[in-house]
Amino acid sequence: MASDLSAPVETAALAAEVEGLLDSAEPEGIYRDTRECGAGLLLLGALLISPPTPRPPKTDAR
């Protein structure tokens, strides 16, 4: 009996879901390629942890 009572509710919910799937809104947002972002992050990290540029040793001019 309980299933009989819940059946119309379920159908109404499904009908709403059908409408949603049929007329789904286009996803909004900024689209970035995950692989491109990952490569950029890797490059930035490599630049940050790289050792300092070697410089010529200072010489005393006496």
Add this chain to the structure above:
Amino acid sequence: MAEQAQENSSLSAVVADVAAGVALALDGGRDSSALSGVLAQDDPLALAAIRVLGADVLAPYALRAGGGPGTTTDTGTDMDSGMAHRRTARASGVGAGPAARGARADGEVVRKALAAYPPGADASEVSLWSYRGLVEASRAYLPAGQGGPESPAGAGDRAAGPAAVAGWLQADPWPQLAHRASQLAALSLPGLAPALATGLAARTEDLSRGFVRAVRRRDWLQAAGIGRWLARVPDVPDTLGLDTGLVYVLRMSGGDARVALHTAIARRFHGRGAR
């Protein structure tokens, strides 16, 4: 990113199952009666899934009826006369074997889906079009007497009127046009909506832009839907790379059954995409 937006509800899962079954039937992996063979007839989820996929669930019947490459035109006029011929042939009693029994069972399932999920008073235009398309497909592709019910409260007539076609089809900017065309991709089956097909064929360039935009946004379902409309058009620009584009979309979709169904229909009906 777009693929993540689609929630994995139980209805989405059943829709994917039905789409996979239809795509398999199109590729010859199953009998044409793809619906009744894979679905429980009184399952509300199954009926809802049929309503979501619309006319596409009867695509194997359209293919069997002769909707293969080379049979469609921009306007669908030739196909329409072919459909009328086939309806007459079926009315005379053609087909009484297991295939005919399967078709009867599928017609019953479609009729139940149409009765269970009619478009309401506040239904979207896409829902009205889709409903009308499924009614028309069941009349055109299934044997005589297996067609769907009349449209409730004139819902289908509202959707199919020329005024409804003329409005957004000519006025919408190309991104909106492409989005809506992809939502109505099931109506690209032969003979279902000639006015819509003609109107979209007149905006091939805009659809091409929409195809590229959808691919750039990684919206594979939209790209595949637009690709189906473009597959019908003979003067689609070569520079678009539609064939390789459809193959790319299919591969990148990660096994999305609805994308696979769109690309299968583009391939089987119009010879576009993977050969």
